[in-house]
Amino acid sequence: MAPDFNTIDDLEVEGKTVLVRVDINSPVDPLTGLLLDDTRIRLHAETIAELANKGAKTVLMAHQSRPGKKDFTTLQQHAEALSNLLNKSVGYVDDIFGSNARETIKNMEGGDILLLENVRFYSEEILQREPPQQAETHMVKLLSPLADYFVNDAFAAAHRSQPSLVGFAVNLPSAAGRVMERELKALYSAVSNVERPCVYVLGGVKVDDSIMVMENALEAGSADYILTTGLVANIFLWGGGVNIQKHNRKFIEDRDYCEYVKKARKLCKKFRDQILVPTDLAVCKDDKRLEYSVNKLPNLPIFDLGTETTTEYARVIRNARTIFANGPAGVFEKEGFNQGTEDILNAISSSPGFSIIGGGHLAAAANQMGLSGISHISSGGGASISLIAGERLPAVEVLREADLNI
Template structure:
C-alpha cells in the first residue's frame, strides 16, 4: 500500500504509543457490529473483527488487561443480540482466548474485570443493551452516566478504536475521555491520518465519485470539496446522479422525479442547481443511464429517458468516467453506481471500481456498500485505503468534525 502521509506527522490526540500499558486495565471501545443471522445468531462476516485485531492483540501482547466495549445493531432490529458469538469469532481471529461476560457493569462484570491478569481479554455485553448508551449528549453529560461511573474506577486507560461510530456522541464513545487518560487505537489512528492528510495534502488532479442512496451525505461532500478546492471533478452516480440530472434540467421520467420527492430530496436538487452556478464544469453527470424495463436492463441516452426506474449509469457514461478516473492522482469513491445487488445493474459499480483499482492514483473507498462491493469483487487488495466507517468518513469529507475524535483531543489537557 502506498502511504500518502508522513509517518512523523504531528497529531493532536494521544495514541497507544503514548502509554505504558503493561499491567494496566485498558477499556477498549471497538466497532465489531457485524451481519448476524437473526435465527441462529451466527455471525456471517468477521471483517470488523479482523480490522480491530491489530489493536486488541497489540494491547494484550504488551501486557494490558484488555476490557472490550462494543455494540451490535440497535434496539428493534432483528440482529440486535448478545455478543457471545462475537467473543468466539474474536478468539478465532486473534488466536487468543477472549472471555465473555453477560453484563456491562453488573456485579459479575465488575468482578471479572477486577480478577483479570495481564494479557487477558474480556468482552463485555452489547453496550446498547443499556438505554443511556444511545442518547446523543455532550461528553460532559455522558461522563456522568451510570456506565462511566461504574467502569471508570476499574480502568487505567480508555482507548477508542471505533472510527466507524466516531460521529456519534454516545456514552461509550465520549464519556470516558472526561475522567480517564484516553487514546486512539490503531484503526482510529490510521483512518484519521489517511483521510485528513489526503484532504489537506491532496495530489492533483483529484476526482470524487459520489453515488449511492444517501444522497444528502454525498451532496454535502460535493459542496465541501468543491468550495475548498480539493476536488477537480465530481463524477455522479446512483441517486446522486439522478438528482444532478434533474438539477441540470434533464427529464428523468416521472417515476424517478417522484422517488426523489418522496425521499425528501427537493432541497438537494436546489443545492446542486446552486453549485452549478460556480462549478458546473466540474460536476459530471451521466450521458446515458440503465433503466429497469420489466426486469431487464436497457441503456438509454439521457435525452431519451423513458418513464422507468433508473437503476445504473449507462455503458457510455462508464467509459467516460473511467477515462477521467485514470487521469487522477487522488480518487475518493463513496456509494455504489446503481442497484448493484442485481447483476444486471451491477456493471456501473463493478467497472468504476475496476477503473479505480487499475489507476495510478491514490484511492480511498468509503465504507458501507461501496466497500462491500469492492471486497466482494476482489478489488480491495488493489485499493490504497478502504474506510471502516461510511458515516464517519463521509462526515470528515463533508468538513464536519467527529465528536468522538474531538473528545480524544480534549482529553489531552485533562489527564
Template sequence: MADFNTIDDFDVENKTVLLRIDINSPVDPNGGFILDDTRMKLHSPTIKELSEKGAKVVILTHQSRPGKNDFISLKEHAKVLSKNLNIDVLYIDSIFSNEAINKIKNLNSGEILLLENVRFFSEESLNGSVDKQSKTLLIRKLSPYIDIFINDAFATAHRSQPSLVGFTKVLPSGAGRLMEKELTVVENSFKNVERPCVYVLGGMKADDSIEVIENVLKNESADYILTTGIVANIFLLGAGVDIGKVNKDFIKERGYYNLVEKARYLLKTYKKNIIYPKDLAIEDNGKRVDVSIDKIPNKYIFDIGVETIKEYAKFIRNAKTIFANGPAGVFENSEFAIGTEDILNTIANSQGFSIIGGGHIAAATNAMGYDMHMNHISSGGGACITLLGGKKLAAVEALKNAKK
C-alpha cells in the same frame, strides 16, 4: 505529532484498558451467525498489541440498534473474535453488573474480556456533550475499575454517545491503531491532495454526498465530481432532465427533494467540475436496458449506463487521487452491478491513490475482489464522509480535548 494520544503514549502493562471498538456485523437472521468478520479483522491489530504488551483488555462495543432483527448479544462475536485473534476472548452477558465488575477486577495481564452489547444500555442511544455523557451511569459504574480508555471505533466516531466520548473526561484517553490509521490517511490525503483529484459519489445518502461536493469544491480540493446513484438523479433534476415520475417520487420519499435546488446552484457555480450521467440503466421485462438521459421512460433507474461508465473511466484513469463513496447502482443485482464493478475495476487499475468509503461501497469492493488493489478502504462510511464534508468527528474531538 498527532493532536491526540495513541497507544504509544501509555505504558499499558498490567493496566486495565477499556477498548471501544466497532464490530457491528451482518448477522444471519435465522441462526444468529456472523456473516462478515471484516470489522473484527480491522480491530485485531489494536487488540493483539494491547494484549501482547500485557494490558488487561476490556472491550466495549455494540451490535445494531433496538428494534432491529440483528440487535443481539455479543456471545457469537466473542467466538469469531477469538478465532481471528487466535486468543481466547472471555465474554460476559452484562456491562456493569457486579459479576462484570468482578470479571474486570480479576483479569490477568494479556487477557481479553468482551462486555455485552453496550446498546442494551438505554443511555447509550442518547447524543449529548462530553460533559453530559461523562456523568451517565455507564461511565460512573465502569471508570473506577479502568486505568486507560482507548477508542478505536472510527466507524462510529461521528456520534457523541456515552461509550464513545464519556470516558475521555474522566480517564487518560487515546486512539487505537485503526482510528489512528483512518485519521492519518483520510486527513493527510484531504490536506495534501495530489491533482487531479476525482470524487466518485453515489449510493443512497444523498444529503451527505452533496455536502461533501459543496465542501471539496469550495475548498478547491477536488477537480471533478462523478455522480452516480440517487446523487446523480438529483443532479439530473437540477440540470432540468426529466427522470420520470417514479424516480422523482422515490427522491421525495427519501426526503431529498429539497436538495434539487442545491444541486442546481452547485451545477451553476461549478459547471465544469460536476459530471452527471449521459445514459442510465432501467429494467424492462426483467432485463437491463440502457437509455439516454433525454429518453428516460417512467421506470426506475437502477444503474449508470455504459457510455457514462466509459466517460467516468477516463476521469479516473487520469486522476492522482480518487475518493469513492456509495455504489453506482443496485449492485446486489448482477444486471445492475456493471456500473459499480467497472468503476471499482478502473480505480483498482489506476495509478492514483485510492480511498474507498465504508458501508456498501466497501462491501462491494470486498465482494468483487478489488480490496487488495485499493490504497485504503475506510471502516466507516458515515465517519469518513463526515470528515470529507468538512465536519468534525465528536469522538475524535473528545480525544483531542483529553490530550489537552
C-alpha cells in the same frame, strides 16, 4: 500533518482494565441474519490482540447498524468471529452497562477479552452532543470507574459525537488504537499532499454524509469534480429536474431525504460544471438488469449506473491525480448489478493518481475484487471523506485533548 495524540505505546496496560471502542459494524444477510464480511473485525483484531498479549483486561464496545434497520442486531456473532480470528475466547454479555456487564468486568483477569452488547441498543448513544455532555450519560458514568484507560480504535465512526466515542475520553486517560493511528497518519499525509485534478466519487445510501462532504469540498475549492453514484445520484437527478419515477421518489421520501433533494438542487445550480450525474441507469425488472437513459426511465427500482455513465466516469477518474471515493454505485451485492461499482473500482485501481477508498461496502467490494492499485483502503467511509473535506472529527479532537494523567 497529523495531529498529536496518544497511542497504545504511551500506556502501561498490564493488569489494567482498558475500555476499547472498536467499529466492527459488518454487513449482515437480511435473509439469514448471518455476517457476510469480517473485514472490520479483522482490522481491529490487531489492537485487541496487542492489548490482551500485554496483559490488559480488554473490554470492547461497538455498534451494529442503527435502530429501524434490518441489520440492527446483537454482537454475539461478532464475538464468535473475533474468537476465531484471535484463536482465543472472547467473552460476550448481552448487556452494556447494567449490573451483569459491570460484574463481569470486575471479575476479569489480565489477558481476558470481553465484548459488551451493541451500544446503540442504548437510546442516548444515538444523540449527537459535545463531549462534556456525553460524559454525563449513564453509560459513561457507570463504566468509567471500572476502567483505567480508554482506547478509541473506531476511526470509521470518528465523525460521530456519541457517548461511547467521545464521553470516556473526558473522564479517562485515553489513546488511539492501531487502526485509528494508522488511518490518521495516512489521511493527514494525503490531505497535505493533494495533487490536481482532485475527484470525489460519492455514492451509497448515506446521503447526509455525502452531501455534507460535497458542500465542504466544493465551497473550499478542493474538488475539481464530484461524481455522483448510488442513492446520492438519484437525489441529484431528482433535484436537477429529472423524472426518476414514482418508485424511486418514494424510496427517497420514505427515508425522509426530501430535504437533501432541495440541497442538491441548490448545489447543482451553483456548481453545475463540477457535479456530474448519470446519463443512464440500470433498473431491476423480474431480477434482470435493464438499462435506460435517465430521460426515459420506467417506474422500476434503480439498482445501478448504466454503461454509458461508468465509461464517462472512468475517463474522469483515470485523468485524476487524487481520488477520494465513498459508497457503492448501486446494489452491488445483487447479481447483475455489481457492474457500476466494479467498473468504478477498476478505474480507480488503474488510475496513476493517489487514491483513497472509504470503508463499509465499497471497501468490502474492493477487497473481494483483490485490487492492488488503490493507495489506501480506509476502514471508515464517512470519517475518511469528512476528514479529507476539512470536517472536524469529534472523536479525534477529544483524543488530541486527552490527558494521560487524569
